[in-house]
Amino acid sequence: MFIFTKYLSYRIKHMDNRKEKNESDAAGSDYMHGLAIDAVIFGFHDHQLKVLLMQYKRSNIYALPGGFIHKEENLEDAAHRVVSERTGLTDIYLEQFHVFGDAHRADPAPLRSIMMANGFEPGENHWLLQRFVSIGYYALVDFTKVTPMPDRIFDGCNWYGLNDIPPLMQDHETIVKKALESLRTNLDNKLVAFNLMPEEFTMNDLQALYETILDKKLLRPAFQRKILSLNILQRIAKKWTGGAHKAPYLYKFIR
Amino acid sequence: MFIFTKYLSYRIKHMDNRKEKNESDAAGSDYMHGLAIDAVIFGFHDHQLKVLLMQYKRSNIYALPGGFIHKEENLEDAAHRVVSERTGLTDIYLEQFHVFGDAHRADPAPLRSIMMANGFEPGENHWLLQRFVSIGYYALVDFTKVTPMPDRIFDGCNWYGLNDIPPLMQDHETIVKKALESLRTNLDNKLVAFNLMPEEFTMNDLQALYETILDKKLLRPAFQRKILSLNILQRIAKKWTGGAHKAPYLYKFIR
DNA sequence: TCAAAAGTGTTTAGTCTACACCCATGA
DNA sequence: TCATGGGTGTAGACTAAACACTTTTGA
Numbered sequence: 285m286f287i288f289t290k291y292l293s294y295r296i297k298h299m300d301n302r303k304e305k306n307e308s309d310a311a312g313s314d315y316m317h318g319l320a321i322d323a324v325i326f327g328f329h330d331h332q333l334k335v336l337l338m339q340y341k342r343s344n345i346y347a348l349p350g351g352f353i354h355k356e357e358n359l360e361d362a363a364h365r366v367v368s369e370r371t372g373l374t375d376i377y378l379e380q381f382h383v384f385g386d387a388h389r390a391d392p393a394p395l396r397s398i399m400m401a402n403g404f405e406p407g408e409n410h411w412l413l414q415r416f417v418s419i420g421y422y423a424l425v426d427f428t429k430v431t432p433m434p435d436r437i438f439d440g441c442n443w444y445g446l447n448d449i450p451p452l453m454q455d456h457e458t459i460v461k462k463a464l465e466s467l468r469t470n471l472d473n474k475l476v477a478f479n480l481m482p483e484e485f486t487m488n489d490l491q492a493l494y495e496t497i498l499d500k501k502l503l504r505p506a507f508q509r510k511i512l513s514l515n516i517l518q519r520i521a522k523k524w525t526g527g528a529h530k531a532p533y534l535y536k537f538i539r
Numbered sequence: 540m541f542i543f544t545k546y547l548s549y550r551i552k553h554m555d556n557r558k559e560k561n562e563s564d565a566a567g568s569d570y571m572h573g574l575a576i577d578a579v580i581f582g583f584h585d586h587q588l589k590v591l592l593m594q595y596k597r598s599n600i601y602a603l604p605g606g607f608i609h610k611e612e613n614l615e616d617a618a619h620r621v622v623s624e625r626t627g628l629t630d631i632y633l634e635q636f637h638v639f640g641d642a643h644r645a646d647p648a649p650l651r652s653i654m655m656a657n658g659f660e661p662g663e664n665h666w667l668l669q670r671f672v673s674i675g676y677y678a679l680v681d682f683t684k685v686t687p688m689p690d691r692i693f694d695g696c697n698w699y700g701l702n703d704i705p706p707l708m709q710d711h712e713t714i715v716k717k718a719l720e721s722l723r724t725n726l727d728n729k730l731v732a733f734n735l736m737p738e739e740f741t742m743n744d745l746q747a748l749y750e751t752i753l754d755k756k757l758l759r760p761a762f763q764r765k766i767l768s769l770n771i772l773q774r775i776a777k778k779w780t781g782g783a784h785k786a787p788y789l790y791k792f793i794r
Numbered sequence: 795t796c797a798a799a800a801g802t803g804t805t806t807a808g809t810c811t812a813c814a815c816c817c818a819t820g821a
Numbered sequence: 822t823c824a825t826g827g828g829t830g831t832a833g834a835c836t837a838a839a840c841a842c843t844t845t846t847g848a
Contacts, residue, residue: 316573319672359640359672383638383674385614417574417614419638469728487800506838508801529799530845743827761811763828784826785818 315352317411320418321359322350322384322456323367324463327427328480331489332445333496335460336370336432337452339440340398346450348459349441350418363421370441372431377424377479381466382459385417390454402437422463424479446496464497471497475516478537484520486532487511570607572666575673576614577605577639577711578622579718582682583735586744587700588751590715591625591687592707594695595653601705603714604696605673618676625696627686632679632734636721637714640672645709657692677718679734701751719752726752730771733792739775741787742766 325336337346351366353359360378367376392413399406406413427443434441444450449460470476477493491507511517520534580591593602606621608614615633622631647668654661661668682698689696699705704715725731732748746762766772775789 316670316672318571319573353640353672355670356642358642359638380638383614383635385608385674387611387613415571415610417571417608419640473724503838503840504800505802505840510837526847527799528797528845528847530801532800741827758811758813759827760813760829765810781820782826783818783820783824785828787827 314354316355318414318416319353320350320416321353321363321366322348322418322420322459323363323370324348324420324422324460325367325371326422326424326463326467326480327430327443328493328496329427329443331492331496333480333493334427334443334445335449336430337440337442337444337449338370338434338438339442341437341439344450345394345398345453346440346456347438347453348456359419363419367421367423367425369435370433371423371425372433373425373429377476378421379424379466379470379476380419380421382420382462383417384420384455384459386455387415389418390416394453418459420459420463422467424467424476426480426482428482468497475514478516481537484534484536486534488532490535569609571610573669573671574608575605575671576608576618576621577603577673577675577714578618578625579603579675579677579715580622580626581677581679581718581722581735582685582698583748583751584682584698586747586751588735588748589682589698589700590704591685592695592697592699592704593625593689593693594697596692596694599705600649600653600708601695601711602693602708603711614674618674622676622678622680624690625688626678626680627688628680628684632731633676634679634721634725634731635674635676637675637717638672639675639710639714641710642670644673645671649708673714675714675718677722679722679731681735681737683737723752730769733771736792739789739791741789743787745790 327334327336336349338349339346349366349370351362351369353362357365359380363378363380364376367378368374396406396413399412432441432443446464449457451457452460467476471494477490477497480493481490487508490511491502491504494507495502516538517535518538520536522531522533582589582591591604593604594600595602604621604625606617606624608617612620614635618633618635619631622633623629651661651668654667687696687698701719704712706712707715722731726749732745732752735748736745742763745766746757746759749762750757771793772790773793775791777786777788
């Protein structure tokens with residue numbers, strides 16, 4: 285959940301480097317304590333399902349994009365804000381999938397050293413070093429529309445293929461796994477996949493997406509019929525530049 | 540989430556009626572602030588799906604059983620504890636289904652007056668009157684094994700049929716509704732229903748349960764075949780005391 | 795004209811629906 | 822013996838799986 289991002293961003297913005305005397309001063313008290321949001325942002329590109337990850341400056345610490353909840357902010361709104369800040373998108377498909385609340389899911393030690401490396405010395409009981417319960421959301425976005433945006437603390441914000449994910453901090457690997465499971469079970473009943481597609485796509489693209497999410501090969505004719513029978517696709521054009529074969533149709537999602 | 544129960548129980552236990560000077564003193568600091576658990580405990584009896592509700596002393600305030608999370612307690616453990624305290628059971632099927640986190644989901648006014656009616660005057664910023672994010676769990680229990688247990692604050696703890704639920708405090712009606720939806724979608728893939736059955740039951744009992752959960756009639760032969768084809772039932776006895784008709788088999792859930 | 799991939803047809807098997815039928819039981 | 826509800830049989834409809842076939846395209 286890269287706990288410190290929001291907090292340190294705040295500090296930098298205010299150029300305020302004095303030591304904290306009070307644990308619940310302005311910087312911390314704007315957010316609910318002990319609660320965070322972690323977002324698993326899925327995109328589809330190059331026939332691969334990818335996840336947006338943050339990398340910590342000059343180190344190999346990777347983490348899910350995340351953030352806190354303002355004291356007057358609805359949970360849903362906070363989640364939208366978090367994803368929006370990293371992708372630049374506004375209309376985002378978001379699904380709350382699980383809460384991660386083991387008492388010792390996050391070791392505060394590495395966090396403390398990162399904070400100190402940024403010239404900040406947190407007190408023993410600083411709220412950022414206390415236990416955090418994290419609410420997991422997954423977002424489905426159109427890869428082509430996203431401009432990954434790092435912040436002042438994390439200088440990396442990039443896509444990683446699902447089979448290419450670097451070691452993540454805390455229990456973020458568990459979170460990604462759970463998000464994927466959830467996506468999988470929602471695939472059919474919520475028609476969730478179309479949020480991952482660009483405006484126009486071929487049947488083959490869509491099938492490749494289904495195959496990566498479900499992690500198994502599907503039969504082409506069966507897939508085509510199944511999807512078309514849903515009556516949610518509109519044929520756009522018959523043209524396609526490329527291979528030495530029949531030109532596939534382009535489809536558009538309707539409704 | 541009957542926010543005050545745990546808290547007031549604590550106070551009564553310690554017979555400590557001095558006014559609070561510090562918002563984060565012993566009474567409050569044992570729990571995570573701003574986070575609560577609400578449990579929708581389902582039972583099945585008399586061919587009806589029922590929910591366990593708490594009633595506040597000498598009033599018509601009904602609420603879901605709930606509680607807080609100790610600072611060193613896993614979320615799952617807290618949920619088990621909460622359900623355990625109200626049902627007396629230990630092996631409980633629990634499923635986390637949704638988090639309710641709108642900023643203004645709970646009006647603090649009625650809570651304040653209840654606290655005051657109990658001889659306690661909370662400060663303006665008391666943690667119990669602040670915003671709470673609530674994590675919803677539903678429990679599936681064997682109705683016949685439960686002894687509903689009120690606590691010192693709520694004197695009522697009783698089963699209510701789903702179509703017979705009194706007006707609930709805060710957004711607890713939304714929570715019940717969402718729990719039911721979740722139960723419904725999990726019915727088939729998680730074989731969740733058997734947790735609601737006593738050890739031995741007839742096919743008709745089971746069908747009645749499915750029918751109330753799904754809220755629709757099912758065809759008897761189809762249901763029988765579908766369930767038996769799962770190979771998770773064992774026939775126990777052919778005997779049955781009662782009606783003027785063929786004796787139904789008793790079944791037992793295996794594995 | 796050939797290979798490759800797209801789109802459609804077709805056969806078969808399996809599953810689900812709806813109803814029919816027989817069985818056991820107590821009045 | 823009759824009404825009632827429990828268990829199974831079965832014909833038809835629907836759905837899914839597997840494979841075959843045709844079409845379009847660039848080399």
